[in-house]
Amino acid sequence: MRKAVIPAAGLGTRFLPATKAMPKEMLPLIDRPAIQYVVEEAVRAGLTDILMITGRSKRALEDHFDREPFLEDTLEAKGDYAKLAAVRQSSTLADIHYLRQGDPAGLGHAVLRARKHIGNEPFAVLLGDDLIDEQDGILDEMTRLQELTGGSVIALMEVEPSQISAYGCADALPAPGGHLQVRRLVEKPGAAAAPSNLAVIGRYVLHPRIFDVLAQTPPGQGGEIQLTDALQTLATADGPGSGVFGVVFRGRRFDTGDKLSYLKAVLTLALEHQDLGAGMRDWLDGIMAPSLP
Secondary structure, three states, X not given: OOEEEEEOOOOOHHHOOOOOOOOHHHOEEOOEEHHHHHHHHHHHXXXXXXXXXXXXXXXXXXXXXXXXXXXXXXXXXXXXXXXXXXXXXXXXXXXXEEEEOOOOOOHHHHHHOOHHHHOOOOEEEEOOOEEEOHHHOOHHHHHHHHHHHOOEEEEEEEOOHHHHHHOEEEEEEEEHHHEEEEEEEEEOOOOOOOOOOEEEEEEEEEOOHHHHHXXXXXXXXXHOOOHHHHHHHHHOOOOOOOOEEEEEOOOOEEEOOOHHHHHHHXXXXXXXXXXXXXXXXXXXXXXXOOOOO
């Protein structure tokens, strides 16, 4: 597997007005935009052919992963080779393509737009809002499970029952190898109706049969074509490409589309940063210390 799809067409309304003129995917995490962490995760898993599904006002994504000769020449003339290497890195990570979603008709619609680019081969989908800690990668395990089963694989995470309404939810049974076989998927159920506390998070490894199913999937919750609904169809289907399996993720994940989770990501990365960590810890110790009488 070598291809990945990164849907990045959302409006980022939770961060307005900061995202009025800047894509939410370009919000910085220390010295890199959030979307670069997602691309780097894909590349570490061997996915070097990446299609970003974008929308209007997303040109900054293309500019970031493109060459900037004037800036590079300026840094080289100044002898600032560390910054020069960092700037050039983003333009050499992978072979990145861009396709506009057009109508904002849901995640399933965004994935379906990738059909011509993907062709008839398994592929990964990485949501641009989900930041997976690089020490806790999950795509390699998901890829192996897809090769073993021939179906599609989703990443799952245990959440508090009160939080499940923000996610797709999986009803799953144990499968060989410590994985799960999904019986049913429910999009954003209430806590009382949820079949489990297993939330679907933004990593998928999909069999190309998903495109045929998405093309026949009617709009679901919110009037949008839901990827969850198409996966539900595959979970109960027969034949090649059928079956949906789950890998439970137990590492660190941040939702960079949520304000609090975004701030947690910034703070976590700052504390672990080689140059910033010590100063950040000292500052936090100072502001968290009890005030003296």
